[in-house]
Each structure stands twice: as structure tokens, then as C-alpha cells.
Amino acid sequence: MTSHSTAGSDASEPPRRLSPRTQLLFFIGCELLVYMDRGVLAGLLPHIKESVHKGDSTPLSSAAAGWLGSVFMFGYTIASPIFARLSRRGPCWTARSIAIGLVVWTAACASTYFFVGTSYDLLLLCRLLTGVGEAAFCALAPVVIDDASPSGRKSSYLGLFFMAIYVGIALGNIVTAGIPSWEAGKVILLVEACLMVPMIVLCLRWQWRFSTSPQRVINEAPAYAGVSGTIMGLMSDVKQVLMSKSFVLICLGFAAFNFVVGGLAVHGPTILRESLHASQAVATLGLGLATVFTGVLGTYFGGWLSDKVAGKNPDVSSRARAGSKICAIMSAIGALSIALTAMASSTGMFLCMMSFSLMALFSTTAPCNVGLMSTVPEDVRSQGLAISIGVSHLIGDFPSPVIIGAIADASKSWSVAIMFAAVWMLLAVACWSLACRHIYRYGAVAPTAPHVTYYVSQASTDDIDKETSFDPVMDVVE
Structure with a gap:
């Protein structure tokens, strides 16, 4: 009886927030992998032009090869507003939306290794899906970092996060320097996918522990229910x-x-x-x-x-x-x-x-x-x-x-x-x-929009106060 009571008490306590530094390091890790993939594609482009063909075995032109580096934009543009809206369904949905996006990104990278072969159309589709996968992460991660970082250091935290763009691209260029062929280069994409899997697991495991501003959680009113309601809500956001x-x-x-x-x-x-x-x-x-x-x-x-x-x-x-x-x-x-x-x-x-x-x-x-x-x-x-x-x-x-x-x-x-x-x-x-x-x-x-509601307990507010007083240099992963 006592043990049951204790378990119930523990379950009712809100999860402790991750430290600002832990959240920053997690998102930097994801950002490095996402932009390393961009650098890898650029480094492998000469091999892709030699090995990948369109349906009629026509060699790739420079323009066709260039589309491989640009097509992600269409996936991103379509998916990012949807993920941004989805993230406001509840406090944990920011992390869940990011995880969903990273799953799509991982699947696209792994599919390039297993299924693409020398097909230009399949490779183009996989690159489109990487944009869908990036959409959630790139739109939501800076907001979480901004919420988590201490007052007076928010821009510095964001600066550290965006540094990963250039480091990631450089890493992608470096790892492809000695790659002799497209077949060998595809292994790097599989390794990227494998490295992202632990990040997805951590994202889901920590879904209640990321810093999410209470103003970002919407009230699920009947006016915003269903597909039509979601579209109305999206239009309202825009x-x-x-x-x-x-x-x-x-x-x-x-x-x-x-x-x-x-x-x-x-x-x-x-x-x-x-x-x-x-x-x-x-x-x-x-x-x-x-x-x-x-x-x-x-x-x-x-x-x-x-x-x-x-x-x-x-x-x-x-x-x-x-x-x-x-x-x-x-x-x-x-x-x-x-x-x-x-x-x-x-x-x-x-x-x-x-x-x-x-x-x-x-x-x-x-x-x-x-x-x-x-x-x-x-x-x-x-x-x-x-x-x-x-x-x-x-x-x-x-x-x-x-x-x-x-x-x-x-x-x-x-x-x-x-x-x-x-x-x-x-x-x-x-x-x-x-x-x-x-x-x-x-x-x-x-x-702020009138349909906002607050889902923050006093215990959660206390956690936020404690977090903002942390020294980012001294923070450690719990």
C-alpha cells in the first residue's frame, strides 16, 4: 500500500527540465548532422554526375545535379508551417514534432543507401524528403533554445547553435575528400542515418523536459478541431x-x-x-x-x-x-x-x-x-x-x-x-x-493571440526560475 502511494506521488511530480546547456548541446548535435549531409551531397556531386542517370540512361547535366542540392527547399517550405502548427498541440508536441521530422530525414538518408542505386528520380525524391525532415527541426529548435537560455545570453546561445551550420558543412566536405565513387559515398549517408537514431530516441525520451514557453500551447477549442480547423488555425498563425x-x-x-x-x-x-x-x-x-x-x-x-x-x-x-x-x-x-x-x-x-x-x-x-x-x-x-x-x-x-x-x-x-x-x-x-x-x-x-491558454503548474514555474539562473558553462546533463 505504501509503495503504491509513493509511486503515485512520484508520477504526479512534473519532470525536471533539462539544463540550458544540455538542450543546446542536443540541438547542436542534430544541426551538425543535418548540415553535414548538405556538405556530403556537395562533395559527392562529381561522383553522382558520373554514376546516377535519368530513366533513359542520359548522363546528368550540371543543372540536373544542381536540383539535387535545391529540391529540399520545396519539402521544407511545404512542411515547416505544418510542423510549426503541430508543435502547439501541447507541451510535449514540440519535441514530438522535431522527432517526427528527424525520423523522415533519417529514413530519406537510409533509403538513399538501400534503394536509390543509380536512379536520379529516386535520389531526387530522397533529397526532397530531407527537406521535409529538416522542416520541423530548423523551425522549432531555435525557439526552444531561446526559451531555455538564460536572460542576457540568449543571442550567444543562438550564435553557438548556428555555428554548427558551417562546421557541419565543412565536416561533410572533409569526409568525402577521399571517396572514390558514388557507391562508396552512399555509405556516409547510411552512417548519418545511424548517428541520428540516438538523437531521435533522446528527443522522445526527453519530450517533457525541453523548455517550452506556455504561450506556445494552443487551447484545443472546437473551432480548431479537425482538418478544416487545423487549416483555419494555420491561416490564423500566418x-x-x-x-x-x-x-x-x-x-x-x-x-x-x-x-x-x-x-x-x-x-x-x-x-x-x-x-x-x-x-x-x-x-x-x-x-x-x-x-x-x-x-x-x-x-x-x-x-x-x-x-x-x-x-x-x-x-x-x-x-x-x-x-x-x-x-x-x-x-x-x-x-x-x-x-x-x-x-x-x-x-x-x-x-x-x-x-x-x-x-x-x-x-x-x-x-x-x-x-x-x-x-x-x-x-x-x-x-x-x-x-x-x-x-x-x-x-x-x-x-x-x-x-x-x-x-x-x-x-x-x-x-x-x-x-x-x-x-x-x-x-x-x-x-x-x-x-x-x-x-x-x-x-x-x-x-498575443486570444486563443492561448496556459498549461504550467507552480512546480513547473519553479523549475523555469531555477533553470534561468544556471551558469551555462557549469551545467551538466542530469
């Missing part, structure tokens, strides 16, 4: 997000940033080879090292600087102002540096100027995401991130390689194409400057 003028401006600035960075990333090695007569090894290795180095330092620096500018205990408007201000200043520096890069007369000068440009541009990553999350109601932050990433791909790094390449062809000069990228970056400067001005005048966020 409307709330797009009603924020500051969010729209920051989102457009983010798209302009992605346009420039995405286009230069694709054409950078070609510019070095054709304009400055660098070797293939120097072009790829030099730009690769520059991207990793500036990505890691720039991303963390931007997060750290955002926290410093916002102050020790910032409110939402202070964080949004700091983020948009830093984005405007650093993107202006980046635009000027890109313009100077167009005048480079040697490989060394080009790499130095491009590194400085990327350092300035990458420092906007964390402040921009802080601005995006701070300018929408708290319960639709994940929906805001989903929309912003979809828009930044659709009008950013998806069309930019084609447009910049076409300008180079028409002008017969890569310097003109680079100068065009510098001018385009001024659109980001303008959007982020206008966003900062709007936030100064009117504040950051509209009132």
Missing part, C-alpha cells in the same frame, strides 16, 4: 506573423542576405579559377577554409554582440532593436567589402576581402533570428521562423546562382556580377534599417 511590419522587413532583409551569400558560395570557386587563374585546389580549399573560419567566428561574434547591445535583462523590444541594428550595420560593412572584393587583382587579395565580407555577413545570423522571433507573438515564433526560412530560400539563395551567373555571362565579367551582389546587399541594409526604425517607434510585438 496572418498574425505577416501583420508584423517589423517581421516582414527583417524577413526580406534575410532573403536579400541569403541571395548574396548563396550566389557567391556557388560561383566563388569559378570566379577564382576563371578571373584570377587559381588552381582548383586553391579555389575550393581556400574558400572552404574561409567559409568555416568566418562562419564560426562571425556567427558567435554576432550573438555575443547582440547580447551586449541589448543589455543584461532585455525585454523583447530591446532584443529586437539590438538585432536589427547590428544586422543593418554589419550588412553595410559586408556590402562595402564585397564591392572592394570585385576589384581584387590577385587570389590572396580576393580571399582576404571575401573572408572579411563573410565575417561581417555571418555576424548577422544570430541577431537576425533574434529579430525574427522577437517581432511576432510568442506563440507563433516557430511559424515565423518557418515562413522566414521558406521566403529566404524562394527569393534568396534559390534564384541567386542563376541570376548572378547570367549577369556574368551577359557582361563577360565576374567583377560586374560581384558588384551586382554588393548592390543587392544594400536591400538588406535598407530592410533591416527600416525594421530598426519601426521597432524604435512602435515596439516589437503585437499582443
Whole structure:
């Protein structure tokens, strides 16, 4: 009788929250694997062009191979708003949504090894599904990190998380360096899938222990029941997000940033080879090292600087102002540096100027995401991130390689194409400057939606208070 009573008492206690550091490390691990996969695909692309064929055994063109790196965007754009809505069904549904997405991603990577063979269509489908899998993780993880991290260090935590993008891509390039064929390269995709399985298990095991803001949980009212209700709720979320003028401006600035960075990333090695007569090894290795180095330092620096500018205990408007201000200043520096890069007369000068440009541009990553999350109601932050990433791909790094390449062809000069990228970056400067001005005048966020309800007990609130006082350097996994 006593034992039964004790068990019931233990079961009624809310689960202890994971420490901020534990949550950050978990999501960094997932982010590394997701972006390592991007780097692996890029590294294996020459082997894919040699071995993979369309239905009529036609060798792949460069355009067809390029679609393998872009098609994930369609899966992401379609799935991310759905996962963002699904995550609001209850406190544990954020973790469950992430786990569902990672299961799809894992299945897509494993299927590439077991079923694709040399079929281009099947490989394209698997790459589409990786975008569906990424959708939940990329839209929801930053929101959880933002909720978990201590006040005054939130941007730094996000900076550490986004650093994993560049480290992951670099790891993907490194592990494919000595791969002799597509058949051998597919093994890496299987290893990625196997490494993600423990992360999925941990995500489900910890589903009640992640930090989830109570405002993100919706009241399951009859108006939002069923398929039609879900669609109505989704449309309501999107409307709330797009009603924020500051969010729209920051989102457009983010798209302009992605346009420039995405286009230069694709054409950078070609510019070095054709304009400055660098070797293939120097072009790829030099730009690769520059991207990793500036990505890691720039991303963390931007997060750290955002926290410093916002102050020790910032409110939402202070964080949004700091983020948009830093984005405007650093993107202006980046635009000027890109313009100077167009005048480079040697490989060394080009790499130095491009590194400085990327350092300035990458420092906007964390402040921009802080601005995006701070300018929408708290319960639709994940929906805001989903929309912003979809828009930044659709009008950013998806069309930019084609447009910049076409300008180079028409002008017969890569310097003109680079100068065009510098001018385009001024659109980001303008959007982020206008966003900062709007936030100064009117504040950051509209009132939270009326259908929100709270599912937080006093014990849970006590846990939150304890968590925010933790030192992230001293936190350990429970």
C-alpha cells in the first residue's frame, strides 16, 4: 500500500527540465548532422554526375545535379508551417514534432543507401524528403533554445547553435575528400542515418523536459478541431506573423542576405579559377577554409554582440532593436567589402576581402533570428521562423546562382556580377534599417493571440526560475 502511494506521488511530480546547456548541446548535435549531409551531397556531386542517370540512361547535366542540392527547399517550405502548427498541440508536441521530422530525414538518408542505386528520380525524391525532415527541426529548435537560455545570453546561445551550420558543412566536405565513387559515398549517408537514431530516441525520451514557453500551447477549442480547423488555425498563425511590419522587413532583409551569400558560395570557386587563374585546389580549399573560419567566428561574434547591445535583462523590444541594428550595420560593412572584393587583382587579395565580407555577413545570423522571433507573438515564433526560412530560400539563395551567373555571362565579367551582389546587399541594409526604425517607434510585438491558454503548474514555474539562473558553462546533463 505504501509503495503504491509513493509511486503515485512520484508520477504526479512534473519532470525536471533539462539544463540550458544540455538542450543546446542536443540541438547542436542534430544541426551538425543535418548540415553535414548538405556538405556530403556537395562533395559527392562529381561522383553522382558520373554514376546516377535519368530513366533513359542520359548522363546528368550540371543543372540536373544542381536540383539535387535545391529540391529540399520545396519539402521544407511545404512542411515547416505544418510542423510549426503541430508543435502547439501541447507541451510535449514540440519535441514530438522535431522527432517526427528527424525520423523522415533519417529514413530519406537510409533509403538513399538501400534503394536509390543509380536512379536520379529516386535520389531526387530522397533529397526532397530531407527537406521535409529538416522542416520541423530548423523551425522549432531555435525557439526552444531561446526559451531555455538564460536572460542576457540568449543571442550567444543562438550564435553557438548556428555555428554548427558551417562546421557541419565543412565536416561533410572533409569526409568525402577521399571517396572514390558514388557507391562508396552512399555509405556516409547510411552512417548519418545511424548517428541520428540516438538523437531521435533522446528527443522522445526527453519530450517533457525541453523548455517550452506556455504561450506556445494552443487551447484545443472546437473551432480548431479537425482538418478544416487545423487549416483555419494555420491561416490564423500566418496572418498574425505577416501583420508584423517589423517581421516582414527583417524577413526580406534575410532573403536579400541569403541571395548574396548563396550566389557567391556557388560561383566563388569559378570566379577564382576563371578571373584570377587559381588552381582548383586553391579555389575550393581556400574558400572552404574561409567559409568555416568566418562562419564560426562571425556567427558567435554576432550573438555575443547582440547580447551586449541589448543589455543584461532585455525585454523583447530591446532584443529586437539590438538585432536589427547590428544586422543593418554589419550588412553595410559586408556590402562595402564585397564591392572592394570585385576589384581584387590577385587570389590572396580576393580571399582576404571575401573572408572579411563573410565575417561581417555571418555576424548577422544570430541577431537576425533574434529579430525574427522577437517581432511576432510568442506563440507563433516557430511559424515565423518557418515562413522566414521558406521566403529566404524562394527569393534568396534559390534564384541567386542563376541570376548572378547570367549577369556574368551577359557582361563577360565576374567583377560586374560581384558588384551586382554588393548592390543587392544594400536591400538588406535598407530592410533591416527600416525594421530598426519601426521597432524604435512602435515596439516589437503585437499582443498575443486570444486563443492561448496556459498549461504550467507552480512546480513547473519553479523549475523555469531555477533553470534561468544556471551558469551555462557549469551545467551538466542530469
